[in-house]
Amino acid sequence: MTTITIDNVSRWFGNVVAVNDVTMSIGPGVTGLLGPNGAGKSTLINMMAGFLAPSTGSVTLDGTRIWRNEEVYHHIGIVPEREGMYDFLTGAEFVLANAELHGLPDPGAAAHRALATVEMAYAQDRKIDTYSKGMRQRVKMASALVHDPSVLLLDEPFNGMDPRQRLHLMDLLRQMGSDGRTVLFSSHILEEVEQLASHIEVVVAGRHAASGDFRKIRRLMTDRPHRYLVRSSDDRQLAAALIADASTAAIELDWSEKALRIQAIDFSGFTELLPRVAREHGIRLYTVSPSDESLESVFSYLVTA
Numbered sequence: 233m234t235t236i237t238i239d240n241v242s243r244w245f246g247n248v249v250a251v252n253d254v255t256m257s258i259g260p261g262v263t264g265l266l267g268p269n270g271a272g273k274s275t276l277i278n279m280m281a282g283f284l285a286p287s288t289g290s291v292t293l294d295g296t297r298i299w300r301n302e303e304v305y306h307h308i309g310i311v312p313e314r315e316g317m318y319d320f321l322t323g324a325e326f327v328l329a330n331a332e333l334h335g336l337p338d339p340g341a342a343a344h345r346a347l348a349t350v351e352m353a354y355a356q357d358r359k360i361d362t363y364s365k366g367m368r369q370r371v372k373m374a375s376a377l378v379h380d381p382s383v384l385l386l387d388e389p390f391n392g393m394d395p396r397q398r399l400h401l402m403d404l405l406r407q408m409g410s411d412g413r414t415v416l417f418s419s420h421i422l423e424e425v426e427q428l429a430s431h432i433e434v435v436v437a438g439r440h441a442a443s444g445d446f447r448k449i450r451r452l453m454t455d456r457p458h459r460y461l462v463r464s465s466d467d468r469q470l471a472a473a474l475i476a477d478a479s480t481a482a483i484e485l486d487w488s489e490k491a492l493r494i495q496a497i498d499f500s501g502f503t504e505l506l507p508r509v510a511r512e513h514g515i516r517l518y519t520v521s522p523s524d525e526s527l528e529s530v531f532s533y534l535v536t537a
């Protein structure tokens with residue numbers, strides 16, 4: 233069982249709409265669920281894991297409803313965002329407990345295998361409260377993998393990890409994806425998702441904003457209109473020369489900032505145009521700074537596009 237289908241799903245909490253009419257399908261390989269904080273990523277993952285029921289729509293695994301369907305839970309492993317670990321247990325005990333909860337025929341062997349997969353066998357008999365953040369994350373992974381699920385869901389797994397731990401986890405997830413498992417992880421960092429995911433689903437403010445490989449998502453993000461704040465030795469002459477070019481959509485003289493506010497349509501065209509025009513007119517550029525580079529503004533462009 234490998235393909236999760238989210239079909240016209242909404243989920244609300246009181247009058248907060250966390251997920252708004254989302255339709256997407258996630259198959260084998262590594263998929264990144266990308267979106268800013270509060271986008272609805274955890275809510276979606278919790279519905280895929282069977283922790284939450286959709287308010288409307290359906291979430292299925294190979295056509296079988298996930299919510300309240302114990303049989304399906306055996307095929308899904310989840311690494312939640314919150315810690316939720318019993319610090320007084322050893323790593324081995326923690327993973328074993330999950331193996332027993334799943335009713336596995338040989339829980340000890342399964343726990344041992346899962347801890348070896350995440351390279352934690354060496355520290356399995358230490359108490360969890362002596363573990364680093366990365367080690368805790370790996371034990372959570374082992375616990376999620378103990379029943380050898382075909383689907384692995386991870387909510388912000390890279391949060392708080394150092395670069396070495398991050399690379400290690402990336403290798404592990406890549407391996408799981410190439411073994412034919414369906415691996416879905418959430419993140420609010422495009423670069424993180426780019427490095428790992430062969431497929432990206434973008435959610436913003438509860439809505440499904442885009443879907444594709446990272447080249448497509450990167451292109452969507454760089455092709456949007458860009459805004460710059462520019463200060464120069466002759467703002468008026470610079471404005472007149474820039475507006476004549478098709479890559480410039482709008483220019484405003486901002487008196488309080490003593491600067492030009494420029495909206496460019498074609499990112500690469502404009503970054504080539506600006507220094508060339510300045511040079512041709514003998515104008516010095518003092519400041520060139522993007523004014524809308526926050527992740528939220530990039531994402532909200534994707535939703536309205």
Ligand SMILES: Nc1ncnc2c1ncn2[C@@H]1O[C@H](COP(=O)(O)OP(=O)(O)OP(=O)(O)O)[C@@H](O)[C@H]1O
Nearest residue numbers: 245248249250267268269270271272273274275276
């Ligand atoms: N149990 C809940 N009760 C009330 N509101 C909730 C609940 N769970 C989520 N929400 C709200 O739903 C929206 C989406 O939250 P969610 O945690 O799914 O987003 P997220 O993309 O995972 O963000 P983050 O990365 O910050 O966790 C937010 O506005 C959040 O406050």
